[in-house]
Each structure stands twice: as C-alpha cells, then as structure tokens.
Amino acid sequence: MAIRFGPSGNSDSFYAQGYKKSVQAPKWIAEKGLTAYEYSFGKGITISEGTAREIGAEAARHGLSMSVHAPYYINFASPDAQRRQAGIEYIRRSAQALSWFGGSRVVFHPGSCAKISRQAALANALAALEELSQTVLADYPGITICPETMGKVNQLGTVEEVVALCRVDERYLPTVDFGHVNARGQGALKTKEDYRAVLDCIENGLGYERLKSMHVHFSRIEYTAAGEKRHLTFEDSQYGPFFEPLAELIVEKKLEPVIICESKGTMAEDAVTMQQIYQRLLAEQGGEDNEGQDETINTGLR
Numbered sequence: 001m002a003i004r005f006g007p008s009g010n011s012d013s014f015y016a017q018g019y020k021k022s023v024q025a026p027k028w029i030a031e032k033g034l035t036a037y038e039y040s041f042g043k044g045i046t047i048s049e050g051t052a053r054e055i056g057a058e059a060a061r062h063g064l065s066m067s068v069h070a071p072y073y074i075n076f077a078s079p080d081a082q083r084r085q086a087g088i089e090y091i092r093r094s095a096q097a098l099s100w101f102g103g104s105r106v107v108f109h110p111g112s113c114a115k116i117s118r119q120a121a122l123a124n125a126l127a128a129l130e131e132l133s134q135t136v137l138a139d140y141p142g143i144t145i146c147p148e149t150m151g152k153v154n155q156l157g158t159v160e161e162v163v164a165l166c167r168v169d170e171r172y173l174p175t176v177d178f179g180h181v182n183a184r185g186q187g188a189l190k191t192k193e194d195y196r197a198v199l200d201c202i203e204n205g206l207g208y209e210r211l212k213s214m215h216v217h218f219s220r221i222e223y224t225a226a227g228e229k230r231h232l233t234f235e236d237s238q239y240g241p242f243f244e245p246l247a248e249l250i251v252e253k254k255l256e257p258v259i260i261c262e263s264k265g266t267m268a269e270d271a272v273t274m275q276q277i278y279q280r281l282l283a284e285q286g287g288e289d290n291e292g293q294d295e296t297i298n299t300g301l302r
C-alpha cells in the first residue's frame with residue numbers, strides 16, 4: 001500500500017461541469033492526480049448492484065481504491081439489543097455494496113452516549129463489534145472495518161475509545177477524523193505535538209502497522225461547546241485544523257494512510273491541496289537525506 005488521497009463524494013465543481021452520475025467520478029478524480037474515493041451511505045444504502053459494479057469498474061480502471069461510509073444512524077452504543085442488531089445488518093449491507101465496488105474499507109460511527117454513561121456505551125459497542133467479527137467479517141473476509149473518531153462530545157468516539165474498539169479484532173483499523181478530534185476538543189489540534197499525541201495513542205494501543213495504514217478523514221469543522229457543528233472548506237481558516245503538522249508527521253513516521261477529504265463542496269480540490277503539501281514535504285525530506293549521503297565527514301549532529 002502507498003499513501004492515498006481522495007474525496008468523500010463528489011465536489012460541487014464536478015456537477016457544475018455538467019457531470020451527473022458517480023460512475024463519471026473516478027475518471028474525473030483520477031485526472032486530478034488523486035487515488036482514493038469514498039462513497040457515502042450516510043443517509044442510507046440505496047445503490048443498486050449494477051450501478052455499484054459500474055462505479056467499481058471505473059474506479060479500478062483509473063487506479064482508485066474505494067471505501068464506503070456506513071449509515072449515520074448506526075448506534076452500537078445503544079442499550080437496546082435490537083438497535084445494535086440493526087447496526088450489524090447495516091454494516092453487512094455496506095460490506096456487500098463495498099464488495100460490488102471492489103473496495104476494501106467500511107467506515108462507521110460507533111454510536112451515541114447521550115443517555116448512558118460512556119463506560120456502558122463502550123461496553124455495548126465492544127460487544128457489538130465482537131459479534132460483527134464473527135458474522136460480517138466471516139462472510140466478507142477481505143474487508144476492513146474502520147470505526148471513526150467523532151466530533152460531538154456526547155458521541156462515542158474519542159481517540160482512546162476508537163483504539164479500544166479496534167483492539168477487538170486485528171481486522172479493525174481506526175478512522176481518525178482530525179476535524180472531529182479538533183472540534184470535540186475545542187480546537188485541540190494546533191501544534192505538531194498535538195497531532196503526535198493522537199498518533200502515539202494509536203501506535204501504543206494498536207501497533208505501528210495499524211497506525212501506518214489507518215484511515216483518515218480530514219476537513220475543517222466549525223464547533224461549539226458541544227463539539228462539531230458543520231463542515232467547512234479549506235477557504236475557512238477560523239476553526240482549523242490545519243494539515244501541515246500532520247503531513248510532517250506522516251513523512252517522518254513513513255505512514256501510508258488513506259486520507260479522505262470531507263470538505264463541504266470542495267472535497268476533491270482540498271484533497272489535492274493536502275496531497276501537494278505532503279509531496280512538497282516528502283521532496284524536502286528526500287533532499288535532506290541526499291545531502292546526508294554526500295557528506296564525507298559525519299558530524300553526528302543530524
């Protein structure tokens with residue numbers, strides 16, 4: 001695997017240019033130099049098998065890896081067993097659609113702890129993920145399930161909670177939504193060290209390999225005291241977070257995540273911006289390494 005950048009869904013500019021269907025999106029995305037595409041079932045799984053297979057074939061033709069976002073109404077933290085069971089079925093249907101796309105990752109929101117303690121919410125979700133391992137993952141052995149860090153304070157999904165969920169099974173990878181982490185923490189991500197703390201938490205809990213191949217969502221998000229309010233674009237710089245410090249760490253730690261941009265309307269354009277930032281830093285880093293190799297006297301100061 002190599003690092004990949006891409007959009008969640010289709011940019012406003014895609015439609016403004018006269019395109020109407022997602023089957024036209026993979027070529028459009030690839031022409032921007034991007035290599036990933038996330039398809040959202042946030043509001044429901046309505047795609048037909050035929051359409052999904054057409055989109056998947058286009059994605060394969062243009063070198064995009066595909067992921068899907070499972071419905072937002074999944075709630076594995078719920079004390080209601082039927083509600084959790086329904087969530088497992090939504091993941092199963094998301095996995096089925098993912099298999100039509102020929103994709104590899106299902107992203108989902110763990111659930112709400114609005115009415116119960118965080119501890120009880122986490123226990124419910126851990127039990128649901130155990131069951132998910134034995135059912136859906138058994139039926140779709142090639143897929144990876146990616147619980148996401150959440151932006152609202154009353155949602156299950158701190159970085160620590162997502163690490164705990166991923167420890168249920170090696171086939172779970174964290175989706176780190178840095179916009180969510182920042183919103184929930186009232187602007188917690190500013191310095192490189194702030195980002196490093198997030199990456200350290202994942203590495204300590206899940207190991208380097210899973211940190212290396214994690215799933216990432218990145219967008220600027222407005223927040224209130226309750227956390228996430230709405231997604232913004234890279235034009236909006238009031239709330240953050242900013243990609244540069246994370247990109248520095250990705251280069252330093254040689255990480256190869258799939259980075260999906262969820263900007264409002266400019267997801268492909270902002271994904272391109274992130275890729276450019278990463279490539280610039282990588283080139284600078286490569287330049288430094290080459291200088292080092294040319295040295296005849298090693299000062300030991302590097």
Ligand SMILES: [Zn+2]
Nearest residue numbers: 069108109148
């Ligand atoms: Zn999400």
